[in-house]
Amino acid sequence: MAGALIVVDRVSKRYTTRSGVVEALRDVSLGVSEGEFCTIIGPSGCGKSTLLAMIGGLATPDDGHISVDGAAVDGPDPTRVATVFQDPGLFPWRTALENVEFGLELQGTPRAERRRIASDLLGPLGLRPFAAKYPRELSGGMRQRVAIARALALDTKIVLMDEPFGALDEQTRVLMGEWLLEIWRRTRKTVIFVTHSLQEAVSLSTRVAVMTARPGRVKLVLDLPMDYPRAIESPEIVALRAKLWGEIREESLRAIAEST
Numbered sequence: 001m002a003g004a005l006i007v008v009d010r011v012s013k014r015y016t017t018r019s020g021v022v023e024a025l026r027d028v029s030l031g032v033s034e035g036e037f038c039t040i041i042g043p044s045g046c047g048k049s050t051l052l053a054m055i056g057g058l059a060t061p062d063d064g065h066i067s068v069d070g071a072a073v074d075g076p077d078p079t080r081v082a083t084v085f086q087d088p089g090l091f092p093w094r095t096a097l098e099n100v101e102f103g104l105e106l107q108g109t110p111r112a113e114r115r116r117i118a119s120d121l122l123g124p125l126g127l128r129p130f131a132a133k134y135p136r137e138l139s140g141g142m143r144q145r146v147a148i149a150r151a152l153a154l155d156t157k158i159v160l161m162d163e164p165f166g167a168l169d170e171q172t173r174v175l176m177g178e179w180l181l182e183i184w185r186r187t188r189k190t191v192i193f194v195t196h197s198l199q200e201a202v203s204l205s206t207r208v209a210v211m212t213a214r215p216g217r218v219k220l221v222l223d224l225p226m227d228y229p230r231a232i233e234s235p236e237i238v239a240l241r242a243k244l245w246g247e248i249r250e251e252s253l254r255a256i257a258e259s260t
């Protein structure tokens with residue numbers, strides 16, 4: 001883990017609420033190397049979003065340390081880490097293209113270059129015809145694709161994606177996954193990706209970390225050295241998915257038992 005681009009070292013996190021203390025994460029360690037596509041799966045409420053928020057500098061661990069690129073994380077750093085959430089969070093008064101350009105504007109990228117980068121990202125997403133539309137004129141799936149393009153436009157080494165396709169229909173999700181894979185292979189960004197979809201996990205990841213029910217711990221980490229694009233019906237992938245499902249099923253049952 002030492003030398004990894006992202007190092008999560010024995011991190012714990014608790015939330016104090018009116019009804020008591022919620023232990024979200026306990027003693028979580030994870031190292032993610034440069035260029036990896038690391039997927040995190042685990043039952044709802046196990047602390048996946050909390051973990052990403054801490055890596056992105058939006059929350060602070062109670063115990064343990066997180067470092068990115070050799071430096072301790074002490075707040076959001078948009079030059080190193082871009083984030084995509086399930087909610088696209090677009091500016092309603094900006095067009096799709098202007099939303100994609102937003103971060104570049106903050107970074108002071110000249111207008112023509114901004115336009116070029118943003119337009120190049122819209123094309124493969126099927127968004128070019130919608131470049132001049134406002135968020136209210138776009139479908140949910142299109143809005144999310146704009147949000148992903150906006151994060152990628154920043155050209156950070158690291159992209160954190162928290163259930164980015166969670167609100168999309170199944171077919172759109174598969175296409176989005178193919179497109180993301182293509183971008184990732186081209187740019188070699190380091191991605192941490194949270195999903196509930198085992199299909200996404202096995203087709204996209206170089207590694208999958210499975211988390212336990214709350215308090216979230218890393219239950220196991222699987223390496224996926226297979227080539228891309230992956231034949232999802234191959235025996236190897238089918239077996240891997242079955243293995244992941246066995247682990248997740250156990251934790252999800254535990255999470256449900258504890259919440260009732």
Ligand SMILES: Nc1ncnc2c1ncn2[C@@H]1O[C@H](COP(=O)(O)OP(=O)(O)O)[C@@H](O)[C@H]1O
Binds near residue numbers: 016017043050214
């Ligand atoms: N700001 C917060 N205040 C209090 N509790 C929180 C807060 N954020 C998350 N939690 C709780 O911490 C646990 C982990 O949440 P979260 O990280 O969102 O899990 P996941 O993304 O895996 O569903 C949950 O029980 C959630 O209710």
Ligand SMILES: [Mg+2]
Binds near residue numbers: 048049050162
């Ligand atoms: Mg979450």
